Every structure is written in structure tokens, then in C-alpha cells.
Amino acid sequence: MSDTIYYQDTIPGGCHWSMVLNRGLTLRLVDAEGGANVGMLLYNPANLLERYNAPDTLKCQHTFKLTRGHCLYSDMGRVFCSIIEDTAGWHDTVCGNTSKKIVADRWGERSYQQYRNDWQLNGYDSFLVEVAKYGLGKKDLAANLNLFSKVCVDDKGALCFDAAAARAGSFIDLRFEMDTLVVFHTCPHPLNPSVHYPRMPVTFQIRASAVVADNDMCKNYCPENQRGFKNTELYNLGRLQPAGG
């Protein structure tokens, strides 16, 4: 990955945004103060029906947690992006979002008139607003990522949110293997037990990726990822514009 940062910004906690990141770019997300959560969904901008698929991502790599070495798969058997670095160690993709009701029940209601942009947005509505910018709606929301949030499962299947896991300065690098629409919010994880609405900022940086080598760690994490990369190569091949054509 290049040392040059093309672009850097910080998204405050409890907000939402979206951007297209093309193949060849790496997105670094940094938990600026500790305790952050990034809800994220991924779509193919050339065919919005192709989207991040949490079940395929988990079963193709025989994992419940996501961390370094894992790839984030679309429902079409392709790799949107690879987790090439991760100092957090565990990211959730099964617990979904806060809703208006969850936020109100846990942290109280805040009117816009009184609190303006310090009101307490929820993850579900944040996604709805963001995907609507691309003509999508509630049918298009899938199981999302919750980056920086660790939720483990005991031998009976019970979920446990680990509030101590998200440390200040932790970061994750997502290397994009195909052009991708990235939709995200910084609303709290729905299992966060914090007494007050956690409003934790996230810094993002965009860099150029290094060329993906044959011995690349994510590509070779498991035989499934080698095949996922092959599918993605075929897709990118189909989008090439031949020289002289």
C-alpha cells in the first residue's frame, strides 16, 4: 500500500455517509477514540443488485468473526474487498442495526429542534437515507458489517458484546478488488450497553493499493478465497477496455 494518503477525513459518531471506491484503492478506517462502530454495506455500482452477503462471507471462510486475511464477498461469489490489515481483531456481521425504537428505549428520544445535529440517529434509518441516494430502499438492506464491534458466542449460542475490545487507534484496511459503493454509518452497535449514546468518531484514509501478489495473504487465506479472487478477476476482465478497441 502506498504511503501517500489521497484523502483523509473524520466522520463524527452517529452520522452516515457513502462513497464509491474503485478497484486498486485501500480504505483505512481508524477507531479514533476507542469504542467506535462502523455499520457498513457494499454494492456494485454497475449493478446495484449485487451486494455484500454476510452468510456467504462467513461460510466461504468458515468464520463467525471477521479479521485480517478475510475477504468480504458479494452474493455473486466475488470479493468486494480484502481485509489486508486489522489491529482490532474481531468485527461483527450478524447483529444488524439500532432502530429508532432501540435508540429511544436505551438512550431516550432527542428531538431535532432541541438537539439539532446532536440528536441520536439510528443505524437502520441512516442506511435508508444513504441507500436512497442511489435509488435503493429497505428491500436492499442486507445483513451489515459492524466494524470495530466484537460479539462472541458461547457454546450454547448466546451472544456477548465485548465493550473492552474497541481500543483507540485500532484500524482496519480494506483493499478493494472491484469497484464498490461503500455505504456506512457511525451509529452505535445495537448491543452496546453504554449508559449514554456512544458518539464515537471514525477517521478514514484513502490510499493506492500495492499490486496483489500471487502469494497475497488474503487471496491465499483459504482455497475458497483463491476461487473468489478468480471470479473477481473474470469480472474485472469483462470490464476491460481493450487497447486499440
Next chain:
Amino acid sequence: MIKESKLQSAQAVYREVVAAGDYYMRPMQRGQTIRILDLEGNQAADTLFYNTHDPGERYSAMDTIRAQGNVYLTAGTVLLSNAGNPMLQIVADTCGRHDTLGGACATESNTVRYALEKRCMHACRDSWLLAVTENEQFGMSKRDITHNINFFMNVPVTPDGGLTFADGISGAGKYVELTARMDVIVLISNCPQLNNPCNAYNPTPIEVLIWD
């Protein structure tokens, strides 16, 4: 949790055997109870539910497992929609545990999981895409093919964050029963997967029974 049903097959108002690799798509009314019966054993039934009056409201695996604080589905589980509303409740279960993390098979994910050469093998998503296309009255499309339940499938999560596809814990004659808490459309793919033990490498029929 194992809980047996008191309902008698003879009193069912509707019965349909769903062949291996086929789909079932039919509405049921609030208050009715549906049984999905594993006729020959070790058969996965990949299932989705929609609000009949607004199919944009549908079964949500995330909301369901988060609300009950547990990743496995069994008797007592209330299936929640993406709007947080109760859709159905599991009222009987002789299998004891069902998966909702593993999703369905698709031709594309088969290429990743098994081999690129597997791309033309029949898969659950193909059954669902045919179902929503053949049943235009429901107004659904690929956007409605979402994160499902795998009845009769066993996908244990380990405390260190692993995920395994274990041999099924179902058997011939095992069933799960759900009572609808709203009018719902039931969409089942009777899984055609030949590449892993979810169907014991031998897809077989299931039966759907409905009681008022």
C-alpha cells in the same frame, strides 16, 4: 429445545410434498400453524417469510438473533421482521436447533466453496429466483431474496469465532412448527445441494402441513 406438537396430520387444512430441489411459495394467515416435515432425514429447508400485505417487510435474521440474544433458532424463538415486528413463533421442534447464519446456496457461492466447475449445479437461489419470477402476483424480485433460515441445518459457532458445517441433527420424521403472528408468504427452497453434508449428499422431499 425439543418440543413435540399435539397437532394431528389428519386435521391439517393443507398438505403439500415438496420434491427435492423444488420450491414452495404460498401465503398463510395469521393464527395458522405450519409444519415443515423432514420426510426422509437430513434435508435442509431454506426458508424466507414476508408480510403478505407489504413484502418489503420480511424475516430478518439479524433482528431475530439479536433480540433473543442467541444465534440458534428453536422452540420459543420469535421470528422478527426487519421492522422489528413478530412474524411467526416456533411452537414445536423435534430437531432442537436450526441455523440462520449460513444463508442459502447459490451457483456463484458454490464456485467459491467447492470449485469453479460447479457453477452450473442447481442451487437454492435458482429455485427462489424461479419462484419469484413465476409467481408475479407477489410482485417480488431478486431484491427480495435475502438472508434466510436453514431449517434442519446445524452450523455451530465456536467461542473463538469459528463456524463449522456439522452433520445434520435432523432425521426422518423430524419437524419444526411455526404459528404465524401476521399474514405471511412462505418461500421455501427444498435444498438441492450435493456438495456438502447438509442433505447427507442425497436431497429428499419435505412435506408442508398447515392447520387453522
